Amino acid sequence: MIQQEIPGKPITVTINGKEYRANEGEILLSVAIREKIEIPHLCYEASLDPYGACRLCMVEVVRKGKREMATSCTLRAADGLEVLTDTPEIVKHRSILFELYLAEAPKSDVIRDMAARYGVTRTRFLKRIEQGDPLGNKCVLCGLCVRACSEIMGAGAINFINRGPYTVVNTPYYAPSRDCFGCGACVRVCPTNAIEMEDAGAERVMKSWSGTRVPLSPCECCGRYYAPRELSASVLARLDTPLKEEIARLCPECRGKHIAREEILAKHGGSAKHA
Amino acid sequence: MDERTLDAIIARHDAPAGRLLGILGEIQNQEGYVSRETLEMLSEKVGVRISQLYGLATFYSYFTLRPVGDHVITICMGTACHVKGAVAILEALEGLLGIKSDVTDDGKLSITTIDRKFTVEIARCFGACSMAPVLRIDGNLYGYATPEDLPGILGEYGWKP
Known part of the structure; x- marks a missing residue:
């Protein structure tokens, strides 16, 4: 997991001929995102270490008059760093990548829209559409879900399986996982919305992960199922706050109401009347 | 694979580098394949998630997950x-x-x-x-x-x- 970053000293970087303030050591892609300079990317996730898997965020770095390509998600800002984001080389590289992604994830709207924004609407590569693919032919194998599951959550329920063109992400043996908390971190980080999860009554079903089922716990007040049981138990064990009791029993909505009522009672005394 | 044989294999591989591959290689050599039961037992013993072991075993063509012939x-x-x-x-x-x-x-x-x-x-x-x-x-x-x-x-x- 990423260490808490200490901001480096303020420096200046040049992107497409314009100067921007940044902190030394900051990831160039995050500078670009902050400054609203468009660089396409799929596998960048601020809460994880830079990985450089999707190759879409390539920029050209100008050094001593020479240019070389680098992924902006692994490039660290340094004083005087100069990059270009839309050179003919980059445009060519990006177009090929989009064509490859269109073939790799033919059912992904995210990829289709992103590629179209950069003028790529068709692919010359063979589209591989697999019937019954648990990830709906939308996965680009960027690995964010695998890393979020293992590096952030410490669950390690999913991983890459096989190799080369046969590589997929799923649970071992395509069997329901005992390591999955049902936290849904994988669903959140997935750049192509490939992972399906559904709350059905007292259970959360990880539809993409071999139908893994995780029990949910209900809110004591309204009865709504709101959090995976095991996950809340492990989070609560680490929490040290006076609110612990309420967090353990109430869903966020009822917790809000509960706190508001306590506040009112504390101010005015007496009893609160239920409507 | 029985537990004692697996324990002996694990004991032979105590250096962290390449440890899992070494253990999996020995299992493959002795049994001719890596069974699900053995992989699950290994996961428990070495404290490595089964997803990681399964990822390794399916990555390398050296490992077979199904029983093989004589x-x-x-x-x-x-x-x-x-x-x-x-x-x-x-x-x-x-x-x-x-x-x-x-x-x-x-x-x-x-x-x-x-x-x-x-x-x-x-x-x-x-x-x-x-x-x-x-x-x-x-x-x-x-x-x-x-x-x-x-x-x-x-x-x-x-x-x-």
Whole structure:
């Protein structure tokens, strides 16, 4: 997991001929995102270490008059760093990548829209559409879900399986996982919305992960199922706050109401009347 | 694999670098394949998630996840062997053993005869290109192989027409 970053000293970087303030050591892609300079990317996730898997965020770095390509998600800002984001080389590289992604994830709207924004609407590569693919032919194998599951959550329920063109992400043996908390971190980080999860009554079903089922716990007040049981138990064990009791029993909505009522009672005394 | 054998294997691999691959390699060598039960037991013992072990075992073509026959025949399908007729050898072998090979969803080709005597697999390169086409049975290499040689070679391993 990423260490808490200490901001480096303020420096200046040049992107497409314009100067921007940044902190030394900051990831160039995050500078670009902050400054609203468009660089396409799929596998960048601020809460994880830079990985450089999707190759879409390539920029050209100008050094001593020479240019070389680098992924902006692994490039660290340094004083005087100069990059270009839309050179003919980059445009060519990006177009090929989009064509490859269109073939790799033919059912992904995210990829289709992103590629179209950069003028790529068709692919010359063979589209591989697999019937019954648990990830709906939308996965680009960027690995964010695998890393979020293992590096952030410490669950390690999913991983890459096989190799080369046969590589997929799923649970071992395509069997329901005992390591999955049902936290849904994988669903959140997935750049192509490939992972399906559904709350059905007292259970959360990880539809993409071999139908893994995780029990949910209900809110004591309204009865709504709101959090995976095991996950809340492990989070609560680490929490040290006076609110612990309420967090353990109430869903966020009822917790809000509960706190508001306590506040009112504390101010005015007496009893609160239920409507 | 029984627990004691697995414990002995784990004990032999205490250096962190390459530890899991070393253990998995020994399991593969002793059992001929890596069973789900063994992988689950190993996960418990070394404190590594089963997803990581399964990822490793499916990544390397060295590991087999299904039980294999008494003799494992590996046909080299590297470039040199392919050009020199490895496909014809595979087809001849299928005919002799009465099996039809097919690539499974993990991209590996492995098929075992019904009587569990032979398993046919393919490999991408043995590094023995000078003797192409090459096949290997239980660790013995056969170079310059032709479909006509096969009955004789198989005969050494108890095959009868």
